[in-house]
Amino acid sequence: MRAIQVSQYVKSPLDLTVTTLPTPSPSPDKYLIEIHSAGTNFFDLLQIQGKYQHQPPLPWIAGMEFAGTILATPTSVSNPRFKTGDRVFGATQGAYATHVLAPESSLLPVPDGWSFEDAAGLFVTAPTSYGGLVHRANVREGDWVLVHAAAGGVGLAAVQIAKAKGATVIATAGTERKRRIAREFGADYVVDYRDRSWSEQVKRLCAENRSGNGRAGVDIVYDPVGMIESSLKCVTWNARLLVIGFAAGKIEKVALNRVLLKNVSLVGLHWGQYANFEPETVGVVWRGIFELVAQGKFRGTAFKDESFVGLESVPRALRALGGRETWGKVVVKIVNDKASKL
Template sequence: MRGIQISEYVKGPKELKVTDLPDPTPKPDQYLIEVHATATNFFDILQIQGKYQNQPPFPWVSGAEFSGTVLATPSSATNPKFPIGSRVFGASQGAYATLVCAAEPELLPVPQGWSFLDAAGLFVTAPTSYGALVLRAGIKAGDWVLVHAAAGGVGLAAVQVAKAFGATVVATAGSARKLEVAKQFGADHVLDYRDAGWPDKVKKLTPKGRGVDIVYDPVGLVDKSTKCVAWNGRILVVGFAAGQIEKVAMNKVLLKNISVVGIHWGAYARFEREAIPLVWGGIGKLIAEGKFKGTVFSDKEFVGLESIPDALLALGGRETWGKVVVKIPQPGDSKL
């Protein structure tokens, strides 16, 4: 196969190289998958630099999210869920390659009518946003929801989930293009969070200026968001893309009866596995109803393993929106 192997940590994506490598040998519980598309994530950039919490022993192949076709089923399985030829998507170490191995819990079928390109970016963002809004915040019709970084991967997923549940969405982003994208995916109102007065503007949009019911925050804007959240409001802590873990004045949380709620989707497999099929069932229903679509960044196309460094640089430079996905052409491909 061909892939991006890490034998020592690098300073950044520019140093990544594509090389010929031995085909991977699946473990008894793993599928062998031909990769047709791979999605980029911020943690991929951290991992190649040795800064992520999960650092495999050298050498290892980078990348995590992918979609592709099953070439071989687990040797330990008598009745595998995904027969040879199945179109699947998922996450497993080594996705920046033409072949990857993955266990059954790490895989799902590509939704009907979806391309490999769209499906490659679904495994991380969709359940994070659905789990946050539905499981943790109890979203319901009529809620007002503030989505920060709304044009990002999890942000666009959150906008779509909130709209599907009958909420009114106020979206923030940091450029005119990103605000336009948030609108295209269903946001009712958009605001630039570079404007220091955004909390007051959010509050004025809501009925009688009462504030929003739910704040979805993958950035690190909890403290400022307390200014525009309603009584009994819920603030979802999704991440810290701004680079700092906040210190919040807890008197603000007390005075408005605010719930500050974390969402760590990756930990559900360890602590609450029974929730996983419920979340994916809900996402599948939204997809089938046409209420959730792929969020692939389309302003620029990335094709081939050699384009992964540029894709990661664009992602890291905040130049993109949605999910940055790279096509991996395979022999016999007609379309992705």
């Protein structure tokens, strides 16, 4: 098989190279999968530089998210969930390759009508946003939801989920192109977060367009960036603020008097740990996501402005992701969606 193997940490994704390695053999407890598309993530950039919290022992194959076709089922499992030829998506170390071994717990079926490209970007973004908005913030019809970095992978997922649950969405994004994308995925209003008056704009939108005394603010804030402190200026009574991540690179310190005065809840979400601490919720979340997909209320978010085809394009895709000029999920097509051969 061909893969991007990291034998030493690199300064830039452009330093990554493709190498030829033995194709994995069928495993007693894992599926052998031919990868058709691989999703990129910011933690991939950190990992190849040796800066991530989870570093495999060198050498290792980079990448985590993928979609592809089952080539072989686990040899010791008599009744596997998936069969040879099934289309699946999931996450396991080693996705920047033509083949990977993955346990059943990390795999899900590609939704009907979905391409491998769109499915490759589903495993992390969709449950993070659904778990946050539905299970942690209890989003419901009539809520006003502020989604930061709304044109990113988790942002576009959050916009769609909030709209599917009957909420009104105000999306923030830093460029006109990204704000237009947020609207295309369902945002009702868009705001430029680089404008220093953005929180006042949010309050004004709420005051002018929603009814109810004292409702000049949003009910839920979805924040994968690190903007909780400034968002407290434009929330209403009993608001729920979701701490999703710190893409801006700074961990905030929040003035808790504002939390007290507006009677708000600060709610964290660490989706990656649900499998360890709350595994029963994982299935509930995925059932909810698949229901939205079946209803036509959730679609893929793969970045379409530029094409990344072949393993050789992974460094370029990671550079584009790191430059923050992309939207949605940056996905690399490893092989064509039509089945290829070993």
